[in-house]
Structure formats: C-alpha cells, structure tokens
Amino acid sequence: MTAPALQPVIVGAGPAGIRAAQTLVAHGVRPVVIDEAARSGGQIYRRPPAHFARSAQTLYGTEASRATALHSTFDGLQTHINYQPDSLVWNAQGGLLDVLHGPTQTTRTVPYGQLIVASGATDRVLPVPGWTLPGVYTLGGAQVALKFQGCTIGRNVVLMGTGPLLYLVAYQYAKAGTKVAAVLDTARFADQLAALPGMLTQPTVLAKGLYYVAWLRAQGVAVHTGVRPVRVEGDTRVNAVVWSDGQAENTVPCDAVGFGYALRSETQLADLLGCRFAWAPMHRAHLPERDSSGRTSVAGVYLAGDGAGIMGADAAEWAGERTALALLADHGVKVDTARAAELERKLTDLMPFRQGLERAFPFPTDWAAHAPDALVVCRCENITAGELRACARDAGADEMNRLKALTRVGMGRCQGRMCGVAAAEILAQATGKPIDRVGRLRGQAPIKPIPIHLQAQAEART
Amino acid sequence: MTATRTIDTDVAIVGGGIMGASAALALRRKGVSVVLLERDLCGSRSSGVNYGGVRRQGRPVSQLPLAQRAHQVWADLPALIGTDGEYQRSGHFKIGRSEADMAALEAYANLSRDFDLGIQLISGTALRERCPWLGGRAVGGSLCPDDGQANPRLVSPAFALAARRAGAQILERTPMTSVEHDGKIFTVRSGTTVAVRAPVLINCAGAWAGALTAQFDEAVPIHSGHPAMAVTEPLPFFMHWSLGVEGGGIYCRQVARGNLVLGGGSGVALDADRARSERSAIATLAVQAVELLPALKNAHFIRTWSGTEGYLPDRQPVLGQSSTTPGLIHGFGFAGAGFQIGPGVGEVLAELARDGRSTTPIDAFAIERFVPKAVAEVASTAAVQ
Numbered sequence: 074m075t076a077p078a079l080q081p082v083i084v085g086a087g088p089a090g091i092r093a094a095q096t097l098v099a100h101g102v103r104p105v106v107i108d109e110a111a112r113s114g115g116q117i118y119r120r121p122p123a124h125f126a127r128s129a130q131t132l133y134g135t136e137a138s139r140a141t142a143l144h145s146t147f148d149g150l151q152t153h154i155n156y157q158p159d160s161l162v163w164n165a166q167g168g169l170l171d172v173l174h175g176p177t178q179t180t181r182t183v184p185y186g187q188l189i190v191a192s193g194a195t196d197r198v199l200p201v202p203g204w205t206l207p208g209v210y211t212l213g214g215a216q217v218a219l220k221f222q223g224c225t226i227g228r229n230v231v232l233m234g235t236g237p238l239l240y241l242v243a244y245q246y247a248k249a250g251t252k253v254a255a256v257l258d259t260a261r262f263a264d265q266l267a268a269l270p271g272m273l274t275q276p277t278v279l280a281k282g283l284y285y286v287a288w289l290r291a292q293g294v295a296v297h298t299g300v301r302p303v304r305v306e307g308d309t310r311v312n313a314v315v316w317s318d319g320q321a322e323n324t325v326p327c328d329a330v331g332f333g334y335a336l337r338s339e340t341q342l343a344d345l346l347g348c349r350f351a352w353a354p355m356h357r358a359h360l361p362e363r364d365s366s367g368r369t370s371v372a373g374v375y376l377a378g379d380g381a382g383i384m385g386a387d388a389a390e391w392a393g394e395r396t397a398l399a400l401l402a403d404h405g406v407k408v409d410t411a412r413a414a415e416l417e418r419k420l421t422d423l424m425p426f427r428q429g430l431e432r433a434f435p436f437p438t439d440w441a442a443h444a445p446d447a448l449v450v451c452r453c454e455n456i457t458a459g460e461l462r463a464c465a466r467d468a469g470a471d472e473m474n475r476l477k478a479l480t481r482v483g484m485g486r487c488q489g490r491m492c493g494v495a496a497a498e499i500l501a502q503a504t505g506k507p508i509d510r511v512g513r514l515r516g517q518a519p520i521k522p523i524p525i526h527l528q529a530q531a532e533a534r535t
Numbered sequence: 536m537t538a539t540r541t542i543d544t545d546v547a548i549v550g551g552g553i554m555g556a557s558a559a560l561a562l563r564r565k566g567v568s569v570v571l572l573e574r575d576l577c578g579s580r581s582s583g584v585n586y587g588g589v590r591r592q593g594r595p596v597s598q599l600p601l602a603q604r605a606h607q608v609w610a611d612l613p614a615l616i617g618t619d620g621e622y623q624r625s626g627h628f629k630i631g632r633s634e635a636d637m638a639a640l641e642a643y644a645n646l647s648r649d650f651d652l653g654i655q656l657i658s659g660t661a662l663r664e665r666c667p668w669l670g671g672r673a674v675g676g677s678l679c680p681d682d683g684q685a686n687p688r689l690v691s692p693a694f695a696l697a698a699r700r701a702g703a704q705i706l707e708r709t710p711m712t713s714v715e716h717d718g719k720i721f722t723v724r725s726g727t728t729v730a731v732r733a734p735v736l737i738n739c740a741g742a743w744a745g746a747l748t749a750q751f752d753e754a755v756p757i758h759s760g761h762p763a764m765a766v767t768e769p770l771p772f773f774m775h776w777s778l779g780v781e782g783g784g785i786y787c788r789q790v791a792r793g794n795l796v797l798g799g800g801s802g803v804a805l806d807a808d809r810a811r812s813e814r815s816a817i818a819t820l821a822v823q824a825v826e827l828l829p830a831l832k833n834a835h836f837i838r839t840w841s842g843t844e845g846y847l848p849d850r851q852p853v854l855g856q857s858s859t860t861p862g863l864i865h866g867f868g869f870a871g872a873g874f875q876i877g878p879g880v881g882e883v884l885a886e887l888a889r890d891g892r893s894t895t896p897i898d899a900f901a902i903e904r905f906v907p908k909a910v911a912e913v914a915s916t917a918a919v920q
Contacts, residue, residue, distance in 0.1 A: 166803065166814055182814070347805070454792075468696060475576055478583065478688040486768055486837050518811065522768060522835035525821045 079404055082107060082170065082183060084162050084342060085191035087115020088386045089378025091147045092393035093189045098153040100401050100408065105155040105183060107162055107172060113147045115193055115378075116213060117386045119220045120144060132220055134245065135281055139386070157183075164518035165345045173523050180527045187373045187400050191393060192342050192380035196333035198491050199234070199440045199498070203305030205452050208329045212238045215331035216245065225251045227329025231314045233257035233302055235434040236335035237282060243294065244285040246331075253294045254327040257316050259334070259437045261299035271429025278426065295325075301443060305330055334436060336383045337494055343380070344516030347371050352509040355428060356382050357436050358494075359513040365417050367396030368403075375400055388423050391416045440495075441502035450499060451492040453485020458499050465503035473512045476500055486522050489514040540729045542704065544570045546888045547723050547733040549711050549747065551577035553687075553874060554866045555739035556694035556705075557608075557881025558888075560616070563701035565889055570731045571695070571703060572723060574710030578691030580808075581741050582874055584842040586764060586786060586798040587687045588777055589875045590627045591652055592679035593643065595851065597899035598876060599650045604895050605879030606681070612690075615878075616697040620690035621790065627682030628666075628776040630673045630827070631658075636781040640677040652679050668773050670829050676781075684777045684788045687874055694878070711740075714747065716860060735888045737864045742845035744853075744867035748902070751860045755905045756848055757868055761802030761841040763816035767834045769793030778827065785823040795831065797824055802841030812839035846870045847905070854880060854900035856887060864888060865902055 079102050083090045086108035097104045112120040118133065118140040133140040150156075157172065164171035169182040196211035203209070210218070210226045212234060218224050219242075229252045232243045243256045272279040289296055303315040303322055313326045340361055344350070348361040349370035360382050367375040377396040378389035395416040398408045444450075446459025460480055470476040473483075473496065482496045483489030489496070493514050501508040546562055548555045551573025562569040577583070589609060591602040613619045631637040637658065644654040657665060658675025699705045709725045714736065716722075721736040738747045742759040749755075770793050777788040785799035800816030817839055824831050847853065850870040857863035864887050866880055873880070879895070886893040 164814060164817075166811070169814075171814055180818075468692065472576070475579075475692070478578075479692065484838065486835075488838065518817075518839050519836060522837045525767060525834045525836050526825055526832050527818075527821065 080184065080186035081105070081189065081400060082185035082187070083189045083191060084170070085115065085193055085378065085380065086110070086113035086147065086156075086158070087191060087193050087378060088117065088143060088389035089191035089380075089393035089396075090115070090189070091143055092390045093191060093377055093397040094150055094154055095146055096394045096397035097401070098150055100406050102401070102406075103153060103155065105157065105185070107157045107160045107170070107183065109159070109161045111159050113158070114140065114144060116217070118143055119217060121221055121223065125223060127223060131248075134248065136386075143390070161521055161523075162342060163520050163523050165342060171518070173527065178524050178527055180523070185373075187375070187404070188346070189367075189375045189377055189393075189396055189400065190342050190346070190380055191376075191378040191389070192339040194336040194338050194379035194383055195490060197335050197337040197494050199334050199437065199495050200444070200448055200450055201302040201305060201332070202445060202448050203307065203311070204332070205449055206305055206307045206311045207309065208307065208311035209305055210329065210331050212236075212242050212331045212333035213336070216242050219245055219249060225249060225329075226331060227327065228252060229254050229327050230329045230331060231255050231257065231325055231327040232331045233259075233300070233314065233316070234332045234334045235260045235437070236333065237430065237434065238333060238335065239434075240282060240285040240289065242331055243289055247289060247292055247294060253289070255295045255297060255314070255325045256289060257300045257302060257314070258296070258298045258434075259300055259302070260434045264435055265298070265433045268429040268433035271425040271432065274422065274429070275426040302332070335434060336379060338382060339380050339490070341488070341490070341516040341520045343369065343374070343376060345518060345520070346374050348374060348376075350513065353382060354509070355431055357508065365420070366399035366413065367392060368399055384420070384423065384427060388420055391419050395420070441498040444495075444499060450495050451482040451485065453487055453492070454481040456480050456482045456492075461496060461499045462503040465500055470500070471504045471506060471511065473497055473500065473514050477514060483514050488517065488520070539724075539727050542570050542729065542731045544568045544704070544731060544733045546570075546735045546737060547721060547731045548572070548737040548739055549714075549723065550739035550741055550744070550867075551695055551705065551707065552580065552739060552741055553578065553582035553691045553694055553877035554869070554880050554884070555737065556691065556698055557878045558737055558739065558866065558884035559698035559703040559705065559881075560694055560701055561881045561885035562888060563698055563703050565885055567885070567889055569698075569703045570733070571698070571705050572709045572711050572725060572729075572731065573695075573705070573707050576692070576707050577695035577705065578687070581842040581844045582877060583687050583691040584764070584840060585687045585871070585874050586762070586796060587684050587788065587874065588627065588779075588786065589622060589685050590679070590682045590777065590779070591650075591875065592627050592629060592647075592654060592677065592682050593779065594872065596646055597851070599647060600895050601876045601879045601883065601897065603650055604882065605876045608878035608882065609685075609875070616690070616693040617700075618689055618693045620685045620693055622683065622685035622690070623775075624681045624683040626678055626680045626776045627779065628676050628678045629779045629781055630669070630676040631781045632672050632674060634674070637675050639781055640675075644677060653681060654679050666774070666776070668828060668830055670825075670827050672826055678776070682777070685874075686790070690874075694881070714750065716751070716863075719862075721862065735862045735864065737866060737884055737888060739866050739884075741867055742843045744845055744865065748853075748865065751857055751863055753857060753859050753902055753906045755853060755868070755902065757845050759804065760844045760846045760871060761804055761810035762798050762844065762871055763800045763802045763812035763820065763839070763841055764796070764798045765812060765817060765820055765836050765839040766797070767795045767831065768837050770795065770830065770834055773830060774828070780827070785820060785827060787824060787827070795824075795828075795834070799823065804843070808843065810841040810843050812841050844869070844871050849904075852880075852900050853902045853905075854883065854897050855902065856891075858901075858903050858906050
C-alpha cells in the first residue's frame with residue numbers, strides 16, 4: 074500500500090501511543106514516536122531498566138500479559154518507526170515541537186504534519202497537612218519506585234486517598250513484601266455498593282478490584298473506608314498518619330505514605346497546541362475537546378489515552394488505534410471502518426463502568442472545606458490554603474489565572490500540574506462558585522523545566 | 536435578555552492596565568466620578584505581565600519629567616494602593632560591553648543631569664568588586680541607584696483595586712463594543728449589558744487604542760509588540776540590581792525569592808489578544824543570560840510568557856488631548872516602557888480630564904505628530920467654534 078506523504082508524530086509511548094504507532098505502521102506509514110521515558114510502556118506498563126531482574130508477573134501482576142504484549146508490539150515496530158526516547162516535548166509552535174533530549178541536554182525541533190498527543194496522566198493530589206514531609210509520595214510515585222527502581226517508599230507504609238490505584242498499589246506493595254500499615258480510602262463502602270451495577274459491565278475488571286481488596290484483608294491489612302485524612306505527622310520525616318472516621322481521630326504509625334485521588338490528565342501540550350477546552354463533569358476537569366475518534370478543534374491534532382480524559386489503560390489502547398485510523402482516513406488512506414466502529418463501541422461500552430468507578434471512588438468534594446488555612450497547597454512556592462482564601466476575599470480573585478498572578482500558586486517548577494487541582498477546589502470553596510466556573514491555569518512553555526544552557530541542535534528531519 | 540444598565544459619570548476610561556487604573560484612582564482622589572471598562576481582568580494584557588522594571592535611566596529626556604513625577608508616586612505606593620507590590624529601589628544597572636557603549640552611557644548621564652537621577656558610571660576594578668557575578672563581556676556600566684523593580688502582577692491589579700475602594704466603578708470582563716459622541720457626551724457600550732455616559736473619555740486601550748482614535752478621525756500608526764519573557768527556578772540570591780544592556784537586548788532581575796526574571800527579543804502573537812515567548816527568543820535569551828551571568832549556567836527556565844503592547848514608530852506614547860474631539864483624552868502606546876511612568880501618567884490623565892491641562896510637560900507626546908497638520912488645524916478650529 075502506498076501511503077501519502079504523511080508526517081505523523083506521536084507524543085507518548087504508553088498504551089495509546091504504542092497502539093497508534095502500530096496502526097500507522099500497519100498502513101505503511103512511518104511515524105515519529107517521542108517519549109519522555111527511557112523505555113516504552115507509559116506509566117501503567119512502565120518498563121524497568123534492561124538489567125532489572127524481576128519478572129513481568131511480579132511487576133505487573135494480573136496485567137502481566139497485557140504489559141508484555143504491548144512491550145513486544147512496540148519492540149517489533151522498531152525498524153518501522155523513528156523512536157525518540159528520553160525526549161521531553163516542552164513546547165509547540167508553528168508546526169514544530171520543541172524536544173529536549175535528556176541525556177545529552179540538547180534541544181531540537183521536530184516538524185509534524187499530523188500529531189497524536191498521548192501524554193498520559195499524573196496523580197491527582199489533594200494535600201493534607203504534613204504532606205511535604207520526606208517520606209510522603211503520590212500513589213503513582215510509589216508505584217514507579219517499585220516498577221522502575223525496584224524499591225519501596227518505606228518498610229511500613231500507609232496508602233491513602235481514593236481510586237483504583239489505591240488498592241492496586243497496596244496489593245503490589247504487600248506482594249513485594251512491604252508491610253502495609255493501613256489502606257485509608259476516603260470513599261465510603263456504601264459508595265462502592267452503589268457503584269456495583271455500573272461496574273458489573275466490566276466483570277473481569279471488577280473481579281480484579283474485589284480480589285485486591287479481599288486479598289489485602291486476608292493478609293491482615295487494615296482497610297478503612299469513609300475516612301478523612303487529618304494530617305501526616307513527623308519531625309524530619311513521616312512517622313504516623315492521623316485520620317478521622319467521622320467520630321474520632323485515629324493514629325497509624327508508619328515510615329512512608331503514598332496518597333492520591335485517582336489521576337488527572339496531562340493537558341499542557343494540547344493547550345499549547347491551541348486545542349479548545351471544555352469542562353468535563355465526570356473528570357471534574359477542563360479537558361481538550363475531541364470527537365469520538367480523537368480529533369481536536371485543531372486540524373491535524375489528535376488526542377488519545379488518559380491525556381484527554383482518564384479512561385484507563387485498555388481504553389487508551391483502543392483510543393490510540395481509533396485515533397490513528399482517524400488520522401489515516403483524514404488523509405485519504407483506506408482504513409477498516411468496521412474496526413473503527415468496533416473501537417468506538419468498545420470505548421462507549423466502557424462508560425458505565427467508568428461512571429461506576431466515579432461512584433465507587435468519588436472525588437472528596439468536601440476536601441476544601443476541611444483544608445485548614447495553614448495547609449501548604451503549592452509546595453514549589455509555599456502557598457497555603459489561607460493565602461488563597463485571603464486573595465479570593467481581599468483581592469476579589471475569582472478565576473485561576475488571577476489567583477496565580479496574585480499569589481504565585483502554580484508559578485513554580487510544577488507549573489500547577491500538582492497544585493492546580495487543589496487550588497481550584499480552594500478557590501471554588503472560597504468564592505462559593507461551582508468548581509467548573511473558576512477556570513483553569515493556562516499552559517505556558519516549558520511544559521517542564523528546561524536547562525537554560527541547552528544546546529540547540531539542527532532541526533531533526535524525519 | 537437583560538436590560539442595558541446605563542451609568543452616568545464624569546469620566547469614562549477604556550482599558551484597565553496600569554494607565555487606566557492609576558488614572559481612575561487619581562480621579563477619585565480628586566473627587567471626580569469615574570467608570571472604567573476592561574474587557575478582561577485589570578492588568579492582564581501588558582502592564583500586569585511585563586518585566587517589572589521600574590526604571591528612569593535610559594528613557595528619552597522628554598519622558599523624564601513624567602518619570603520623576605511617577606517616581607514620587609512609587610515612593611508612597613503602600614499608602615496609595617495598599618501593597619508595596621514588591622517594589623524595591625534596588626538600583627538599575629545598564630551594562631556597557633565596549634568603550635563605545637561606555638561613551639553612550641556617559642553621554643546619557645550628561646543629558647539627564649538636570650533631572651538628578653544620581654547616575655554613577657562604574658568600570659574596571661570597581662565593577663569587579665561590586666558585582667563579581669557579572670560575566671566577562673561587561674567592561675562597565677551605569678548605575679541609577681534609586682531605580683528598581685516591582686512585581687507587575689501585583690502592582691497593576693492593585694491600582695484597579697485601590698481605585699475601586701476609592702469609589703471608582705471598575706467593570707471587568709466588560710469589553711467596549713461601541714462608542715458614540717453627540718458633541719458633548721460620550722456613550723460607551725458593552726454589548727447590551729452596560730452603557731456608560733460621560734463628557735470625558737480616556738483612551739487607555741493599549742495596543743488596541745488605534746480603533747478608537749481612528750473612529751475619531753485621528754488614526755495613528757500603532758502596532759503590537761510582544762516582548763519575550765522567561766523566569767528561572769529560584770537560585771541562591773546574588774544580585775539586587777535590575778540589569779539592562781546598552782543598545783538593548785537582554786534585561787534581567789532577581790526577585791527576593793531567588794528566581795531570575797529575564798526579558799529580551801520578541802514573542803509571537805497567538806491571536807489578536809494573546810502572545811507567547813517565541814522559541815528562538817528563548818534560545819537567544821538563554822545564551823545571553825549565561826554570558827551576562829555565568830551563575831545561570833546550570834539553572835532551568837520554568838516558565839515563559841509574553842504580553843501585548845502598543846508601539847508607535849518613534850517609540851514614544853500618545854498622551855494628551857485628542858486633536859479632533861473635545862473631551863477625548865489619549866494615554867497609550869508606551870512601547871514596552873510604561874510600567875514605571877504609569878502612575879505618573881495616571882495623575883496627568885486625571886489633570887487633563889478635570890482641568891484640561893497638566894502641570895507636567897507632555898507636548899512631546901501629542902497625537903498631532905501623527906495626524907496630518909492641515910486636518911488637525913481644521914479640527915481644532917472646529918472644536919474652538
């Protein structure tokens with residue numbers, strides 16, 4: 074098959090990016106695949122360094138076969154793609170991506186005709202007093218330590234927050250021989266019961282989740298639901314977590330904490346590319362708009378995977394393939410429309426389960442009301458909840474970018490990627506506005522910090 | 536469908552940058568009623584997102600009376616607007632990289648001598664002793680000790696807030712969609728939501744001021760500019776001066792927290808309203824910054840941005856009465872150098888609005904310099920009649 078002169082670039086080599094690349098290659102197109110990590114797989118199927126000894130079974134548990142399938146797919150594509158690992162896309166402008174190659178600290182521009190953004194997700198963080206103590210990690214960070222570095226964040230670990238990752242990490246840590254001092258879930262058991270009908274649409278996934286919880290309980294791990302984290306205690310590093318069950322405060326000693334409230338999409342690249350955003354109630358976030366096949370409001374720019382809305386790894390694979398088919402079709406390549414329709418159906422069919430997850434692990438909408446004034450919300454700039462509230466009250470800030478300008482929240486290294494969710498919740502609470510009305514932090518280059526002394530390389534032609 | 540709210544006031548101001556907001560505050564302090572329309576948020580386009588230099592040194596001599604007047608306002612900033620806006624008289628040092636540069640700096644020191652800026656020329660051993668952190672290309676420079684820096688994100692909105700506290704009506708997210716003049720009263724509308732009626736209209740619309748002047752038959756050759764800005768992660772504090780370079784190019788300052796704010800080169804417009812730093816400008820800034828300050832070699836840029844500023848061909852503002860329309864007053868086109876003089880401009884605009892004249896010389900900024908003379912004369916004759 075002769076492909077037209079397509080010049081597609083895929084950003085991200087996780088489940089979505091890999092399936093997109095595979096699909097393009099299958100249609101005779103050679104994409105560029107740019108990935109920030111040293112090895113493909115994304116976060117969920119993050120691959121350890123080559124010399125790492127632990128088996129896929131130990132690393133990925135029940136997901137081992139999916140992980141290895143995806144890895145071998147990508148390995149098999151190597152001669153058909155232009156793969157650029159260790160490469161951070163830090164800016165986009167005028168049809169060129171700015172790419173920082175980590176090991177050599179050089180930057181180059183990569184032209185694209187079509188672009189699939191599969192930028193994935195990071196933890197959704199809602200701070201708790203004491204969260205800046207050494208020994209406190211996000212759930213995703215705790216998992217990366219295990220999968221990529223072969224170490225745990227502590228010997229006696231509390232995992233708290235809510236979402237499927239909470240139980241998965243607890244399971245993986247316990248499996249790895251770490252003592253899990255407690256699993257503290259802000260969701261109530263009643264939420265999980267209420268969610269069951271929706272979740273039954275994906276019985277095997279539900280079964281896995283139930284299995285993790287049952288296994289943890291069988292191992293004697295204390296699993297508490299309906300909790301409210303009160304504070305993390307410690308002098309030089311964490312030594313306990315205090316939580317409330319609504320009646321009394323309870324203390325659980327530990328030497329490390331992993332916490333998080335499901336995931337949030339990495340949307341800065343879509344933002345820099347000019348994609349139109351809209352409020353997505355289920356995700357409780359402003360997300361780039363896309364149609365059912367991944368097209369954005371910007372011609373030639375497509376979105377797939379968790380970067381466009383948290384739907385999980387399986388959905389990311391389907392969306393990656395669907396998006397690649399859309400890209401091909403948009404440029405006159407004949408594609409299997411039945412397959413495209415099937416993928417869209419799979420994605421649609423996942424919705425009840427996805428909504429069930431939101432019911433089972435609801436976002437703690439009362440978090441801001443309980444956040445004390447002294448709580449540090451933005452750790453880069455050391456901005457507290459009280460300062461944010463004072464700004465809303467005294468300076469009339471009712472919108473995120475104004476709040477940022479006046480308080481410096483989100484102005485540090487993370488650019489609001491960590492603190493943005495919490496700051497928006499505080500602002501909504503302080504102004505009495507619904508969360509969807511406080512706006513979102515505008516994306517600004519660089520997406521992540523870049524060395525000032527970077528050496529510019531010649532434009533990398535594909 | 537909401538009914539149009541009609542507001543009658545003494546003065547209407549279009550544009551909520553530092554010019555418009557400080558004019559609103561100055562008018563309230565004179566007891567004049569004022570309504571300000573800002574299409575977005577006050578200080579969100581240019582004066583709120585600029586570099587933050589509070590600098591008299593290097594300005595054309597024609598601007599120095601205005602700059603000196605503003606200098607007094609800056610001195611009393613907390614009393615006036617309720618915040619110091621991180622304003623510091625930390626010194627502004629303009630670097631010379633050649634003997635020719637040093638001669639130019641000396642010439643400026645002589646030219647500005649009447650204004651008592653306190654400029655000191657520093658070179659050789661004294662330079663190395665006072666600023667060991669300066670890279671090797673600097674041969675000397677010119678220090679204006681009482682110039683300094685401030686945080687524009689705080690200062691510009693604070694003027695608007697102070698004006699509101701003083702009784703001005705500040706209408707944010709209220710774009711002007713039309714303006715009419717019946718010979719006596721201007722009616723400024725924002726869609727169907729609001730109509731502001733006033734005998735005096737102040738045009739502080741920045742880069743967008745041209746549409747308003749054109750409507751009143753005094754089109755000006757204004758164009759938009761977008762300075763490229765970047766900031767590093769916090770570094771150990773080493774530099775209290777705000778730096779510029781003779782001949783232009785890079786400028787930078789270090790804030791108390793340790794971040795270095797850098798500017799230089801051009802951004803790129805995304806659309807009529809927004810702009811970003813341009814990639815080649817970021818690259819150039821990086822190279823120049825390390826050359827100027829070797830300590831930056833291992834630092835990171837964490838953020839870049841730009842704004843939208845109005846430039847006229849001679850890089851001087853338009854400040855003064857309209858040449859065609861009685862009651863219309865202009866204050867725009869500050870060419871990337873309006874932040875320091877902003878509070879002075881506000882006072883001047885307030886004087887023009889209330890008294891019809893200013894105690895500060897502003898003839899150099901008259902709009903007549905762009906309006907064909909014959910037309911201007913006819914117009915002013917008509918106005919007198």
